[in-house]
Amino acid sequence: MIELILTDLDGTLTMDRGTYLLDTRAIEALRRAERAGIRVALVSGNSYPVLRGLYNYLGITGGIVAENGCFVYYNFQTERVCETIPxxxxxxxxxxxxxxxxxxxxxxxxxxxxxxxxxxxxxxxxxxxxxxxxxxxxxxxxxxGKPGGKGAGVKRLLELVGVQSEKVGAIGDSRTDIEMFTYAKVKAAVGNADPDLVKEANVKLKLKSGAGFTEFIEMILG
Amino acid sequence: MIELILTDLDGTLTMDRGTYLLDTRAIEALRRAERAGIRVALVSGNSYPVLRGLYNYLGITGGIVAENGCFVYYNFQTERVCETIPxxxxxxxxxxxxxxxxxxxxxxxxxxxxxxxxxxxxxxxxxxxxxxxxxxxxxxxxxxGKPGGKGAGVKRLLELVGVQSEKVGAIGDSRTDIEMFTYAKVKAAVGNADPDLVKEANVKLKLKSGAGFTEFIEMILG
Structure with missing residues (x-):
């Protein structure tokens, strides 16, 4: 039983890779997951304020891993997990x-x-x-700064949420999402994902980007 | 003929006042406006990075007035229009x-x-x-810092976009949106707006918040 879904943003919740347009059906899908008691977290290379804004307006509760793994937010608490660079x-x-x-x-x-x-x-x-x-x-x-990469932030987020990897699903489209998979039982690649990510996935979705995300949520919710 | 729509965010593009949940039908509506050649701008009390993130992911092109009027973004250019506060x-x-x-x-x-x-x-x-x-x-x-208020930012945005007030529509829900109306021909209040804003509006929408926004776009597009 999955309790937390880690999702990438660009290329995963958008209409396609290479566009910023959020897929509104993907938004509805993540809200369905939340209503079913599954928390959704954003794990992205974007900065914290951009992700926190989206997080609030999307209406999700699983926390945020920002700065490509270097900054973590959960339940009004923030933590920096990498060294800073001048x-x-x-x-x-x-x-x-x-x-x-x-x-x-x-x-x-x-x-x-x-x-x-x-x-x-x-x-x-x-x-x-x-x-x-x-x-x-x-x-x-x-x-x-070290350690860098999504893995460091995801590890800390799971501690803050208090959930084990066996109850975590992760979904992404690019090579930077491989580290996320280390902390997830269900490892999903959207249909148009980078082949290097697909190789590491145990769920290979048919549809691309946001449509693939929606396909994933439907699979999780049964 | 309206060329630019200024929209507030909280209580206007959300499902209701007092919730952050973006209304996905309102997102589809603002994309319809953009496809019809009408630019949409965000005019909000939120900070610039939060609004710029949303702006990119919503897919709109009319610019941003952030910090409740104090900071303006248009076409990769930014400008601060109020004094800073230490x-x-x-x-x-x-x-x-x-x-x-x-x-x-x-x-x-x-x-x-x-x-x-x-x-x-x-x-x-x-x-x-x-x-x-x-x-x-x-x-x-x-x-x-002075001058403060949405009016100052909206005035500058209109100069940057190069559009006259007669071709501007504005929509909001709260008293801070009154200043926006000074620079718009079509002045719309969502159905659940503050009575002080409704008094200044020439379009009083039936539906609340995001549903009211969608009603407004349908009216503008005919």
Missing amino acids: RSVVEDFRNKFNLRESWQNEFRKSDFGFTPAQITPEIKAWADERGLVVQSSGYALHLA | RSVVEDFRNKFNLRESWQNEFRKSDFGFTPAQITPEIKAWADERGLVVQSSGYALHLA
């Missing part, structure tokens, strides 16, 4: 590799977003030398 | 009147939110003495 380091990184910063970087402290989303060997070496972590969601390049 | 003043205010701060205050610079939402004569006098502005939306008490 702005000067963020700017050095941006300038050195000629990247564009996410507008949300102003509201982040541990995990920063950039485009283009490709990780080059030079970028990897630069981060390694400084004890920093780089990941790509396909949408954005993430530079984070 | 954190020390925000904390003095909170402590003196025993108020609870909004979690979003961390992400604001000119307009700060508190509960309870009532303005007492002592609060008004304290703000006046310091050249600050207080307003209540019914949901939150707002303390802002």
Whole structure:
């Protein structure tokens, strides 16, 4: 019996990968899950205020893992689980590799977003030398303080909620969601997910993005 | 012919006043307006990152007026239109009147939110003495730098979008929305709006909150 669903946002609750448009049927689906007593949590590379806003307006109660794993919210409590990165380091990184910063970087402290989303060997070496972590969601390049990655935040969220992995379902579309699967029994990839995520999934959905999320909730609720 | 719709968020795009639940039919309605070539703008007391997140995920293009009028976003450009308030003043205010701060205050610079939402004569006098502005939306008490209020932000947004008031529609539910009406030809109050707003409206909708918003869009689109 699943008690908590961890869901990614971009490409998972949206109409497709590569669009921000929320799928309104996916919104209705997550509300059905909540009404059935299953908490839904947002686990995303977005900043905390963006996710907390959505969380409130969607009407879910399972908590938030923001900054790609580095910041956790549950029940009016917040916790930072990665080291912070000074702005000067963020700017050095941006300038050195000629990247564009996410507008949300102003509201982040541990995990920063950039485009283009490709990780080059030079970028990897630069981060390694400084004890920093780089990941790509396909949408954005993430530079984070240690430990970085969705796993760290999800681990802490499960402790705060007080739920075991055997009662957790997770759903996503990209490689950054693989770490989430470590803490879930039901591991679902939407129909248009990255093949690297599909390989790790035990539920391979037919439909893409938000429609796949709705398919997943219907499966969970029976 | 309406070219831009200014919409409040809380109590206007939600299922009712006093709930954060977004009405999914209202989301579909604002997307219909956008597809018909009418831009939709969010005008709200919320902080910029919360509104920018929603704006992106809703899929609208008319811009944002955040911080209850003090901060404007349009087409990747941002502008602050009120004086900022130092954190020390925000904390003095909170402590003196025993108020609870909004979690979003961390992400604001000119307009700060508190509960309870009532303005007492002592609060008004304290703000006046310091050249600050207080307003209540019914949901939150707002303390802002001058000029404060939705009017200032809406005026600037209309300049940035390049649209005249005669081509603007506005919709809201509370007293803080009255200033928005100054810059709109079509002035709509949802069915459950504050009577002070209804008095200023030239369109009095039958249905409440998000259902009223949907009724409004159907009226505009014919």
